[in-house]
Amino acid sequence: MVGLSLGEKHFIQGGIAQDLRSDGRKRLSYRPIYVETGVIPQANGSARVKMGATEVIASVKAELGKPTSLHPDKGKVAIFVDCSPTAAPAFELFGSASAERDWLLVAAEYKTLEAVSSSTASEGSGYGCEYTAPFKMCFSFSIQSNKADGHTRGPANGGFNNAAHAPCLCFRATTYGILPDVSIWSLSAPQASNSRTRSVNPISCHMESICSTSKQTAICCSIFISYGRGGEELSAELSTSLQRCLLGGKSGAGAGIDLSSLSVVEGKMCWDLYIDGLVVCSDGNLLDALGAAIKAALTNTGIPRVQVAAGATGDEQPEVDISDEEFLQFDTSGVPVIITLTKVGKHYIVDATAEEESQMSSAISVSVNRHGHICGMTKRGGAGLDPSVILDMISVAKHVSEQLIIKLDSEIAAAEAREEE
Amino acid sequence: MRGLQISLNQTQKIRFDRALEKIESLSSKSNSNATVTVADSIPVNFEDGVLKGHGTSERDGEVVATLCGVVERVNKLVYVRTLRARYKPETGDIIVGRVIEIAPKRWRLEINYSQDAVLMLSSMNLPDGVQRRWTAVDELNMRSIFEENDIVCAEVRGFQHDGSLHLQARSQKYGKLERGQLLTVPPYLVKRRKQHFLQLEKYGIDLVLGCNGFIWVGEHVEAMDNIVKDLVSKSEQQSSVTTLNEQKHHQSPLETRQNICRTANAVRVLSALGFNISIEVITQTVELSSSLNIDIHDMLGAEFYVLVAEAEAERRSLLTKKK
Numbered sequence: 211m212v213g214l215s216l217g218e219k220h221f222i223q224g225g226i227a228q229d230l231r232s233d234g235r236k237r238l239s240y241r242p243i244y245v246e247t248g249v250i251p252q253a254n255g256s257a258r259v260k261m262g263a264t265e266v267i268a269s270v271k272a273e274l275g276k277p278t279s280l281h282p283d284k285g286k287v288a289i290f291v292d293c294s295p296t297a298a299p300a301f302e303l304f305g306s307a308s309a310e311r312d313w314l315l316v317a318a319e320y321k322t323l324e325a326v327s328s329s330t331a332s333e334g335s336g337y338g339c340e341y342t343a344p345f346k347m348c349f350s351f352s353i354q355s356n357k358a359d360g361h362t363r364g365p366a367n368g369g370f371n372n373a374a375h376a377p378c379l380c381f382r383a384t385t386y387g388i389l390p391d392v393s394i395w396s397l398s399a400p401q402a403s404n405s406r407t408r409s410v411n412p413i414s415c416h417m418e419s420i421c422s423t424s425k426q427t428a429i430c431c432s433i434f435i436s437y438g439r440g441g442e443e444l445s446a447e448l449s450t451s452l453q454r455c456l457l458g459g460k461s462g463a464g465a466g467i468d469l470s471s472l473s474v475v476e477g478k479m480c481w482d483l484y485i486d487g488l489v490v491c492s493d494g495n496l497l498d499a500l501g502a503a504i505k506a507a508l509t510n511t512g513i514p515r516v517q518v519a520a521g522a523t524g525d526e527q528p529e530v531d532i533s534d535e536e537f538l539q540f541d542t543s544g545v546p547v548i549i550t551l552t553k554v555g556k557h558y559i560v561d562a563t564a565e566e567e568s569q570m571s572s573a574i575s576v577s578v579n580r581h582g583h584i585c586g587m588t589k590r591g592g593a594g595l596d597p598s599v600i601l602d603m604i605s606v607a608k609h610v611s612e613q614l615i616i617k618l619d620s621e622i623a624a625a626e627a628r629e630e631e
Numbered sequence: 632m633r634g635l636q637i638s639l640n641q642t643q644k645i646r647f648d649r650a651l652e653k654i655e656s657l658s659s660k661s662n663s664n665a666t667v668t669v670a671d672s673i674p675v676n677f678e679d680g681v682l683k684g685h686g687t688s689e690r691d692g693e694v695v696a697t698l699c700g701v702v703e704r705v706n707k708l709v710y711v712r713t714l715r716a717r718y719k720p721e722t723g724d725i726i727v728g729r730v731i732e733i734a735p736k737r738w739r740l741e742i743n744y745s746q747d748a749v750l751m752l753s754s755m756n757l758p759d760g761v762q763r764r765w766t767a768v769d770e771l772n773m774r775s776i777f778e779e780n781d782i783v784c785a786e787v788r789g790f791q792h793d794g795s796l797h798l799q800a801r802s803q804k805y806g807k808l809e810r811g812q813l814l815t816v817p818p819y820l821v822k823r824r825k826q827h828f829l830q831l832e833k834y835g836i837d838l839v840l841g842c843n844g845f846i847w848v849g850e851h852v853e854a855m856d857n858i859v860k861d862l863v864s865k866s867e868q869q870s871s872v873t874t875l876n877e878q879k880h881h882q883s884p885l886e887t888r889q890n891i892c893r894t895a896n897a898v899r900v901l902s903a904l905g906f907n908i909s910i911e912v913i914t915q916t917v918e919l920s921s922s923l924n925i926d927i928h929d930m931l932g933a934e935f936y937v938l939v940a941e942a943e944a945e946r947r948s949l950l951t952k953k954k
Contacts, residue, residue, distance in 0.1 A: 212729065212741075213780035217809025224882045225892075232812050233899070234892040234927025242931060244638060624638065 214565060222569055226554045231566070238610055240561045243502065243617065245625040247510040255511025255540070257625070259503040261561065263493035268485060268503035270511045274530070275482040277473065285472020285480040287457060290487070291448040291500060293441040297492040298564075444496075447590075448487070451497055455548050455577035455586035456504065466546040466577065466585045467508070474516050479530065481513060494564040497575050497588075501548030506622045508545055510629075512537030546579035546586075547614055549607040553595070558603055560610055574603050578611035637933045650940040657947050667696040667711060675709060684710025718744050718818035718843045720796055724787040725827040727808070727841035728798075730777050736770055738777055740785070743818060743843045746795065750777075750785055754799035782808045782847065784839050804828055808839065810883055811849020812895055816902035818844035822909065829910045834890035834917075840908065848895045850883050889927060893917055896930040900939050915942065 214222075225231050235241070241262035250256035253269040277284060458465035472481040485507070487500045515538055517531040552562040552573040559566060567573075572591030579585055584604065589595070595603075639647060667673060673694045675681045683689060686698040687709060696702070700713040720726070720742075728740030728748060738750045752765050758776060777783055784805050785798040800806055821840050829838040830851060839847040883891070897916035901908050919942055920930050929935060 215729070215781045215809070216778070217807075218782070218812065221810060221812060221883070225888060228882070228885055228888060230885065230888050230892060230927070232892065232895065233931065234889075234896055236928070239928060242637065621638075 214568060218565075219569060222566055223555055226557050226559055226566070229557075231559065232563075235561075237557055237559045238606070240614065240617070241563075243621055245502070245506050245618075245621040246628075247506055247622065247625045248629045254513065255507045255509070257503050257506030257510055257622075259499050259506060261495060261499045261502075262563065263491055264495055264499050265489075265491040266496065266499045266503045267488045267490060268500065268507040269488075270504075270507045271484045271486075272511070272513050273482050273484070274474070274479060274516075274532075277477065277480040281469070282477040283473050284469035285482065287467055287469065287472075287483045287485065289449055289452045289456065289485045289504070291445045291452065291489070292486065293445045293448075293489045293492070295441065297441075297489045448489075448496060448500060451575060451588040452487070452500060452504070452548075454588060455497075455501065455546065455575065458585060466544060466579060468541065468544055471541060472513075474530070475518055479518075483511075492564065494562045494567045495550055498548050498550050498561060501546075501577065502618055505542060505545045505547060505618065506625065508540050508542045509622050510626065511540045513540060514538075544579055546577040547611055547618060548575055548577045549611050549614065550575040551603045551607055553591075553593075553599075553603070558606060574600065574607070576604055576607040576611075578608055578615075580615055582608055582611070584608075637936060639933050639937070643933055643937050647937045647940055650937070650944040653944040654940075654947055657944075657951055665702045666700070667702055668699045669697060671696045673702055673709060673711075679707060682708045684708050686711030686713070715817065715819055718742070720744060720748075720787050720790075720843070721823075722787055722789045724823065724842040725784070725839070726787060726798070726843045727782060727784050727813070727839055727845035727847050728843070729813075729845075730779055730781045730783060733773055733777075733779065736765075738773070738783070740783060740798065742796075742841075743815070743845060744796065748785075748787075748796040748798050750783065750798045750800060754788060754797070754801060756801055777807060782813055784808055784841070784847065808847050808849060810852065811837070811847055811891060814846045814848065814895055814898050814902075816844050816846060816898065816908060817905075818842065820844070820902055820905070820908045821846070822907055824909060826910065831890075831894070831914065834894070835887050836890050836894060838894065838910070838913070840910075846898055846908070848891050848898065850887050850891065890917075892927050893920060893930070896920075896927060900930060900936060904936065904940060904943075906939075906943055912943070912946075915946065 222232060226237065229237055231237070233241075244260040246258045248256060249258045249267060250269045254272045256267065256269040258265065258267045275286065277286065456466045467483075472483065474480055485504055487503060489496055489500075515533040517533065519530065549560065550562070550573055551558045551560060552567060552570045554562075554566060554569050554571065562570065562573075570591055571593035572589065572595055574595075575588045575590070576584060577586040587604075589600075673687060673696055675694050681694065683694055686696060686700060687694050688697050689695070694709065696711050698711045698713050700711045703710055703712050726742050726748070728742040730738050731741045731747065732739040736752045738752075739747045740750055742748045752770060752773065755776070757763065757765070757769070783800065785800040786802075786805065788797045788799040791797055821842055821844060823842060824840075827840045827842070829840070830836075831838060832851075835851045837847070837849050837851050839849075841847070894913065894917055897913050897920065898908060901912060901916060906912060916939055919938065920927075920935065923938070925935055
């Protein structure tokens, strides 16, 4: 994701406020969706979905396995997502194993601990101290490239000014004792590296926090440089969100996919579905595209018919005859679609592009099924949301889902018809 | 037009294919002899002593093409020019770039080329318009002129002896571009013309066609003379305090924004279809969409693609008839 200038950011925010986005869409309209099914012949079912420039592929493979003892009459479904390095430069850059050794914490300085209002000051030793009154704490640390030739990884002269190539700096402060009432961390922008010598200099960050507490609190802070393995973190986040949206809770309640239809012999044999998603090109709104692709792939899935040999007793594995020709179509009328609402400023938009997502404060992804029931929800983004705002976003999502389900079903049907030709 | 993936229904497909065939038949009349594919032999008069350039190689005493493209001959040099090449800068090109780094006495811009271009501080006019040398204080205030990720319009001054590309922005029309959006199209679709700064007065928007494939569509901003701007701002400062803040939070009016989005979508459609992008084609597409009252977002739908292809076929046939 390239950075955006201030003028462009204002343009995007202004457009969203005026209900006219950069490509002419309204706040609640989707980009044109293009569905193709049967793209992977070796899989039981597969689909490719393009929403504008975002392109994802989903595939479903079915294997026979043993059901868990908690749910002997249900099959199992596992969802994994992989972000291909071709999708965005950030996915590739930090994917290698040597990434963690590339960065070195050069200096961490616990700068000041000042009282905001007059009260007893106490000597701080190291990082921890005790305070009884509202105080302000400043921290500064620097990281530097650890590579032997002193060059930073990334573009030849980019240093850290390109946000996509900066490591994700994560600062954890744990407080022992009574938690402070208000704690806000603000990270000031890292200073631009002096690139006369190709970024050998360390990059420093300065963080401040104003905490107010009326009780004694010991603050112990640790600096944790979470080296954003861009692609892997995103893949894990997408996988868990999809699992939450489509498979429901741990007890299996509210699952979008009906797992009992996957059972072959109760307690002994069931179908395991492995759903894999691949992000080929990333231009925002990955979760919606993956949800649509999984729905299309499941519609395309054919599970082979299984003949169970009669007369199996006790703990013996029954003999099965897996047919090569006859396939049962998977029932997907209950599979939900995922709607992601991105909050930019005071308004919500649906189907954000990567540029619009860079301006978001928070986003909610809701999975809604055909009957208007909510099957799962995920919240992303750093800003907090008022509960009334969340309820409003959910109702907007339900309203949008009706049109999306109709559109998606017609696109999937068209894709299947095209595949048969 | 690679991989145009939009779902066309039957009638649309037929119309689309017909329009494309018409365009192809009109264009292929000229110099089809010059196109070569890989391993075609290039007809060369050996007595002249030919120089083999890019895209050629010698095989069995014959000059053979290693690329697919058009054969160009300049005096004794024979080379193959590909049609979908990477952007190749020439002196005098107008380009649009994004600042990625501020270095001592220069800005580095990304311009969709194999290396980054350099805009020297000395190739810029001072903000207050005074003609004097840049001092160390000015160098420290470089960030107040262009910051990281700003979009800048400049002209190619030339190549340095070490191969790096230098730009200059000495005129009023060059500089920072705000209040609009940047589009990226394949660079071979933007041909070099006389005019790259286009002002569509009817819609109140500015259009900058960068030869490197970056196209800026934005609200019209008056390129005032610096001295005039200085006087105006001084008088304004006496009356109101926060002129700068107001400028930052300026919101484009809805009418202008609609025109910007319409033009941007027209450029997107043209680039997806692979047609050359020039001012005539863009205005024609925008007028087509507004005359048919097509919703701005529907311009990216299947029906409008077909309409644009048909309109382009019409326009080209008219052009050839005129000739």
